[in-house]
Amino acid sequence: MDDRPKATRNGxxxxxxxxxxxxxxxxxxxxxxxxxxVLTIGQGDCLxxxxxxxxxxxxxxxxxxxxxxxxxxxxxxxxxxxxxxxxDRADGRQQRVISISYxxxxxxxxxxxxxxxxxxxxxxxxxxxDHRLGTPKLIADVLAPRLLAWAAEGEQTATRSERRRRAAxxxxxxxxxxxxxxxxxxxxxxxxxxxVAEATRxxxxxxxxxxxxxxxxxxxxxxxATALARLRSKIKYRPVVFELxxxxxxxxxxxxxxxxxxxxxINKPNFRRLxxxxxxxEETGETSLDTGGRPAKLYxxxxxxxxxxxxxxxxxxxxxx
Amino acid sequence: MDDRPKATRNGxxxxxxxxxxxxxxxxxxxxxxxxxxVLTIGQGDCLxxxxxxxxxxxxxxxxxxxxxxxxxxxxxxxxxxxxxxxxDRADGRQQRVISISYxxxxxxxxxxxxxxxxxxxxxxxxxxxDHRLGTPKLIADVLAPRLLAWAAEGEQTATRSERRRRAAxxxxxxxxxxxxxxxxxxxxxxxxxxxVAEATRxxxxxxxxxxxxxxxxxxxxxxxATALARLRSKIKYRPVVFELxxxxxxxxxxxxxxxxxxxxxINKPNFRRLxxxxxxxEETGETSLDTGGRPAKLYxxxxxxxxxxxxxxxxxxxxxx
DNA sequence: CCCCTTATAGTCGAATGGATTATAAACGGG
DNA sequence: CCCGTTTATAATCCATTCGACTATAAGGGG
Numbered sequence: 001m002d003d004r005p006k007a008t009r010n011g012x013x014x015x016x017x018x019x020x021x022x023x024x025x026x027x028x029x030x031x032x033x034x035x036x037x038v039l040t041i042g043q044g045d046c047l048x049x050x051x052x053x054x055x056x057x058x059x060x061x062x063x064x065x066x067x068x069x070x071x072x073x074x075x076x077x078x079x080x081x082x083x084x085x086x087x088d089r090a091d092g093r094q095q096r097v098i099s100i101s102y103x104x105x106x107x108x109x110x111x112x113x114x115x116x117x118x119x120x121x122x123x124x125x126x127x128x129x130d131h132r133l134g135t136p137k138l139i140a141d142v143l144a145p146r147l148l149a150w151a152a153e154g155e156q157t158a159t160r161s162e163r164r165r166r167a168a169x170x171x172x173x174x175x176x177x178x179x180x181x182x183x184x185x186x187x188x189x190x191x192x193x194x195x196v197a198e199a200t201r202x203x204x205x206x207x208x209x210x211x212x213x214x215x216x217x218x219x220x221x222x223x224x225a226t227a228l229a230r231l232r233s234k235i236k237y238r239p240v241v242f243e244l245x246x247x248x249x250x251x252x253x254x255x256x257x258x259x260x261x262x263x264x265x266i267n268k269p270n271f272r273r274l275x276x277x278x279x280x281x282e283e284t285g286e287t288s289l290d291t292g293g294r295p296a297k298l299y300x301x302x303x304x305x306x307x308x309x310x311x312x313x314x315x316x317x318x319x320x321x
Numbered sequence: 322m323d324d325r326p327k328a329t330r331n332g333x334x335x336x337x338x339x340x341x342x343x344x345x346x347x348x349x350x351x352x353x354x355x356x357x358x359v360l361t362i363g364q365g366d367c368l369x370x371x372x373x374x375x376x377x378x379x380x381x382x383x384x385x386x387x388x389x390x391x392x393x394x395x396x397x398x399x400x401x402x403x404x405x406x407x408x409d410r411a412d413g414r415q416q417r418v419i420s421i422s423y424x425x426x427x428x429x430x431x432x433x434x435x436x437x438x439x440x441x442x443x444x445x446x447x448x449x450x451d452h453r454l455g456t457p458k459l460i461a462d463v464l465a466p467r468l469l470a471w472a473a474e475g476e477q478t479a480t481r482s483e484r485r486r487r488a489a490x491x492x493x494x495x496x497x498x499x500x501x502x503x504x505x506x507x508x509x510x511x512x513x514x515x516x517v518a519e520a521t522r523x524x525x526x527x528x529x530x531x532x533x534x535x536x537x538x539x540x541x542x543x544x545x546a547t548a549l550a551r552l553r554s555k556i557k558y559r560p561v562v563f564e565l566x567x568x569x570x571x572x573x574x575x576x577x578x579x580x581x582x583x584x585x586x587i588n589k590p591n592f593r594r595l596x597x598x599x600x601x602x603e604e605t606g607e608t609s610l611d612t613g614g615r616p617a618k619l620y621x622x623x624x625x626x627x628x629x630x631x632x633x634x635x636x637x638x639x640x641x642x
Numbered sequence: 643c644c645c646c647t648t649a650t651a652g653t654c655g656a657a658t659g660g661a662t663t664a665t666a667a668a669c670g671g672g
Numbered sequence: 673c674c675c676g677t678t679t680a681t682a683a684t685c686c687a688t689t690c691g692a693c694t695a696t697a698a699g700g701g702g
Contacts, residue, residue: 019340019341052419058406083401
């Protein structure tokens with residue numbers, strides 16, 4: 001029985017010419033003591049990746065195999081991010097690469113063997129994204145003036161006002177509210193404006209001191225920004241945070257983890273109310289004494305909600321500015 | 322300058338063995354007179370698709386080329402859905418296919434030439450998804466008893482209660498609220514239970530009269546269900562509906578389009594209030610007389626919101642049951 | 643014992659959003 | 673020409689949500 005669509009069947013004669021190489025790329029995230037981290041290889045400038053090969057049963061299992069081989073970390077939760085193919089190989093052959101990127105959530109302590117990998121803070125790569133201690137001075141001191149200068153460079157009036165508008169929305173100029181979910185738009189804006197080193201790497205003209213954040217190989221920082229935006233959006237309606245938590249935790253620890261991901265602080269009573277009324281967690285009966293103050297109740301995730309929340313979704317108090 | 326990650330570079334020697342074929346698949350959606358339709362080729366059982374080839378500048382442009390060639394429809398809005406690779410080719414060679422699926426929104430009248438393609442209603446393929454005239458009788462008469470029977474077939478007690486639970490959530494048994502976004506889960510549940518013909522096509526054992534909805538080739542109906550779920554979710558926070566509307570429309574036409582997509586009715590005053598207070602549309606000053614009653618104001622989409630709504634998102638009154 | 647810390651409980655009020663009712667403006671039939 | 677029908681448009685009511693704030697509880701250290 002042949003289930004292939006007609007178009008594919010007709011194109012069969014030239015199939016050899018249409019072969020591509022498929023690459024799997026992983027953004028592996030953990031949060032430790034309120035610091036969100038990503039698993040890197042190389043000099044901290046490269047995400048775990050490898051070609052999708054015949055021995056892999058599926059895309060996911062291929063990804064797990066590569067990450068475990070390169071970093072020693074077994075992966076739990078995995079979610080597909082995006083598939084890219086715009087990059088042509090630079091070498092002589094006309095050869096294309098399709099990159100299929102994934103977001104994975106895990107915990108640091110899952111590490112088994114020592115490998116040439118390292119956990120790096122998200123905010124090394126995106127220092128403008130951490131608003132937990134207020135708006136980073138980097139924005140007002142460096143990014144805002146440079147973005148406005150870039151906007152002023154536009155050839156037409158429409159281009160200039162469009163650029164100003166985009167910058168103002170993404171970076172919350174003029175008393176606009178900061179929206180943590182716009183991480184990808186912000187990176188793309190900085191890229192367009194030549195304020196991240198990746199944008200000017202090929203043309204060696206612009207001095208690299210005008211750029212912000214630690215750079216990564218190829219488009220890996222862009223993929224990381226995609227993961228950041230996706231995760232910041234997803235924690236608001238799906239209980240994925242718990243993939244990053246130890247089996248037992250206090251509500252404040254949970255809150256600090258969410259805050260680390262969102263890059264902003266959350267009102268404490270409201271956070272507790274929301275978590276409790278959704279019945280996401282269950283008291284263990286134990287308490288934690290190393291809080292520095294009154295002992296905190298310990299909770300564990302109610303795994304039953306993974307079935308239930310398909311209906312209602314989860315909520316976190318991150319809606320407004 | 323070589324930007325490739327190390328893993329890929331190391332795996333280069335065996336690169337030839339890792340070649341795959343990449344296929345692009347499109348779910349092209351339009352809504353006409355309150356009926357949501359999908360663009361099909363073949364006997365209405367196949368989505369437009371074709372291999373990703375060297376002449377395509379990008380995945381998106383390859384997709385546009387294939388759809389235009391096979392159906393004569395130019396595409397506007399395009400959004401990546403998902404990348405599949407679980408399907409191995411059935412022929413002798415060990416050859417893998419990666420399918421990259423896209424959702425496209427357009428309007429029927431965009432058709433240029435006549436081609437071997439046809440618009441088919443979504444609900445031909447998913448008759449259980451249209452709740453605009455109340456819950457389809459199909460659910461209570463056919464699906465519910467068969468799903469419960471399938472649940473009862475489970476070997477262990479845990480399996481049986483798990484199946485009952487999943488079916489109850491997905492299909493709103495026991496006074497649960499109907500959630501239109503669970504379209505994919507519902508299709509997968511019916512697939513598992515052997516109630517869609519695709520599931521039993523290979524094993525010719527089960528009679529096909531026990532299945533529901535028009536079938537499609539390969540996993541195309543599954544991809545269509547993915548698109549349905551994605552679109553039903555997305556219209557709630559992004560102004561994508563307007564891609565499906567003519568340049569000028571009445572608020573009721575807009576509402577009927579949303580209802581067609583969501584498969585459920587919306588409260589009229591609330592819908593109008595939400596659209597107006599978000600300033601998504603602008604009055605043209607004209608009115609439409611062919612309403613059958615009082616003339617309705619004609620509106621057009623405020624394209625400026627495409628920049629603004631990155632911040633706030635759009636809302637539609639589809640939140641609760 | 644005071645004071646620091648953190649945990650936990652409760653309140654107030656603005657805004658959201660679902661449901662309902664009321665009024666306006668076209669048409670067609672008797 | 674009135675009147676019922678249909679659809680558009682406006683306004684109101686009310687439960688719930690959710691951000692901001694205050695108050696009380698329970699540990700440790702000087």
